[in-house]
């Protein structure tokens with residue numbers, strides 16, 4: 001990439017949406033522009049009065065609760081770079097070692113998920129026949145059209161189809177299904193493996209199977225002396241002493257202290273339009289012209305923004321569904337819960353027919369978020385498989401979930417603190433055909449140079465995916481600007 005001289009006339013860039021995706025993209029644009037000696041001005045439009053999107057931390061007396069993500073795994077270098085960049089490395093909070101223990105609800109009782117092959121053989125989580133079927137994964141040949149399968153909605157494999165094909169139906173029902181509920185609030189039967197877990201497709205393609213991949217990667221690791229394989233989602237859960245919103249505050253402070261940034265809160269963008277070679281962001285007031293605009297709002301919102309630019313792109317965006325989810329945070333005195341809560345929490349397979357999707361033992365994962373002598377549980381309900389539960393009012397949800405967890409954890413009496421957080425559109429669901437849809441969206445965007453999309457609706461729902469993608473979007477925007485004609489007009493409010 002040829003380096004440009006810093007010019008006095010900055011490229012004007014608009015970002016719609018001040019969640020982690022939008023804010024990380026803003027910072028990466030500044031840093032990458034500096035590296036390329038390019039002059040930019042970035043305006044971030046956020047609908048709410050404060051930025052952050054899902055990354056909000058609530059405080060109620062001495063109880064600290066997360067609105068959205070509980071944390072992130074420390075295995076994504078882009079996230080660690082971002083944290084360092086905003087000066088928060090020392091504020092990182094590692095989850096307690098106890099959180100390595102995870103449980104599943106099987107046939108009405110809690111069973112610990114074994115973490116080593118030896119423990120797995122001994123455990124009663126799966127029947128012996130299911131363990132043999134699982135071990136047989138080694139001999140299952142890779143799917144023929146791997147790699148291309150996801151390009152067609154008819155051949156795109158769901159997570160459950162993949163699980164049954166390679167590891168057997170009991171493994172899929174008891175282990176895979178609750179994991180998908182826990183991560184996506186979604187259904188293994190409904191989500192595309194290639195879109196949701198692309199690494200699984202790569203491993204099958206490259207090594208012929210998951211066990212083969214694990215063995216080969218372990219050998220490679222031994223040879224190279226590395227301490228981790230990249231076969232699966234390794235990494236340790238982290239947050240910040242002040243909760244996930246501390247990352248947002250760090251990011252927003254860093255951005256606000258930079259004269260190349262304008263952060264506008266309370267700006268509900270209605271449309272993005274193009275005219276006379278420039279991009280306009282219609283909010284109240286509207287702004288433009290911009291040389292490039294990055295829409296980092298969720299796909300359902302971006303669909304409305306882009307209706308005038310491309311009805312076809314807008315149509316595709318509007319067809320990306322979102323699962324609803326309710327987070328029910330419950331606080332108890334320690335003596336009111338008989339269970340030792342020594343672990344991360346539990347997930348519930350759909351075959352258990354419960355309304356509870358899972359429960360995290362927050363006070364065991366991140367101690368210090370409750371008043372002295374109390375415990376905090378974070379229960380989830382709803383998801384793509386049970387949206388009707390969202391119709392209950394807050395009291396109804398608390399009563400329902402309490403009834404389900406009372407006997408599981410030996411809970412006596414009523415909670416001292418109860419808070420219901422509703423996400424009507426919590427997490428994007430990557431249905432079969434999602435990657436094919438992304439190709440259509442990208443083809444549509446190619447006809448609108450200077451317009452970019454980013455965020456958890458597209459290529460990974462985690463905080464880590466959003467931060468990783470922010471780096472590549474910043475690169476793409478600056479590559480585009482390197483070849484774009486300079487606009488003569490100066491920035492204005494409409």
Ligand SMILES: Cc1cc2nc3c(=O)[nH]c(=O)nc-3n(C[C@H](O)[C@H](O)[C@H](O)COP(=O)(O)OP(=O)(O)OC[C@H]3O[C@@H](n4cnc5c(N)ncnc54)[C@H](O)[C@@H]3O)c2cc1C
Nearest residue numbers: 017019020021047053054068069070269455456461462463
């Ligand atoms: C309950 C729950 C639990 C989760 N747990 C985890 C977890 O443990 N780990 C993990 O990695 N991820 C988790 N996630 C996913 C994680 O929250 C997302 O990856 C991340 O927050 C997505 O960030 P984003 O910036 O793409 O979207 P958002 O956070 O949704 O931000 C989008 C922003 O756009 C703004 N916006 C929308 N419309 C407009 C408009 N018209 N004009 C201007 N601004 C607009 C919104 O107000 C918002 O601030 C969880 C999500 C939920 C809901």
